[in-house]
Amino acid sequence: MPGTHDLLARVARKDERAFHSLYTRYADRVFRYALTLLHNRHLAEEVTQETMLAVWKGAGSFSGRSQISTWIFGIARNQAHTLLRREIKGERRPDEALFLPDPAPAVEREERVLTAVGTLPEEQREIVFLAFYENLSYKAIANLLAIPEGTVKSRMYYAKQRLAEALG
Numbered sequence: 549m550p551g552t553h554d555l556l557a558r559v560a561r562k563d564e565r566a567f568h569s570l571y572t573r574y575a576d577r578v579f580r581y582a583l584t585l586l587h588n589r590h591l592a593e594e595v596t597q598e599t600m601l602a603v604w605k606g607a608g609s610f611s612g613r614s615q616i617s618t619w620i621f622g623i624a625r626n627q628a629h630t631l632l633r634r635e636i637k638g639e640r641r642p643d644e645a646l647f648l649p650d651p652a653p654a655v656e657r658e659e660r661v662l663t664a665v666g667t668l669p670e671e672q673r674e675i676v677f678l679a680f681y682e683n684l685s686y687k688a689i690a691n692l693l694a695i696p697e698g699t700v701k702s703r704m705y706y707a708k709q710r711l712a713e714a715l716g
Contacts, residue, residue: 552616560608578624584677585628599624664714672707
């Protein structure tokens with residue numbers, strides 16, 4: 549199986565098979581992240597589609613200063629915030645989304661934990677997702693969110709306390 553850097557380099561050269569492989573590796577993860585941010589399956593699916601399209605178009609712009617997963621989640625985060633702004637302003641049209649395969653079925657089995665994570669304040673929820681679901685280091689999370697590493701640690705501490713209570 550080719551490495552992620554190799555896949556991304558091939559995607560930058562518009563290799564559709566490489567993109568399919570990259571999509572398969574990341575679509576479920578992006579969907580879960582978007583669902584964590586948006587609490588809405590339809591919007592999370594749309595963010596997933598828009599993110600993967602942005603990866604297709606922008607693969608050549610990856611600078612290598614971060615992990616590929618951090619870069620992709622940064623795109624997803626920007627897409628989610630853009631979609632929320634458009635939703636609030638009423639500017640979004642339903643025909644704007646692409647129609648890529650639905651990653652939702654793989655997420656069903658994680659419903660209990662996601663429900664508990666969903667009860668966390670947004671700033672804690674995002675950190676829990678990035679740390680536990682995506683295995684990003686606190687430093688990588690701090691870079692992605694543009695906050696101090698100590699803030700990441702503090703939010704994680706309080707999130708773990710709340711999750712322990714919620715999950716018993």
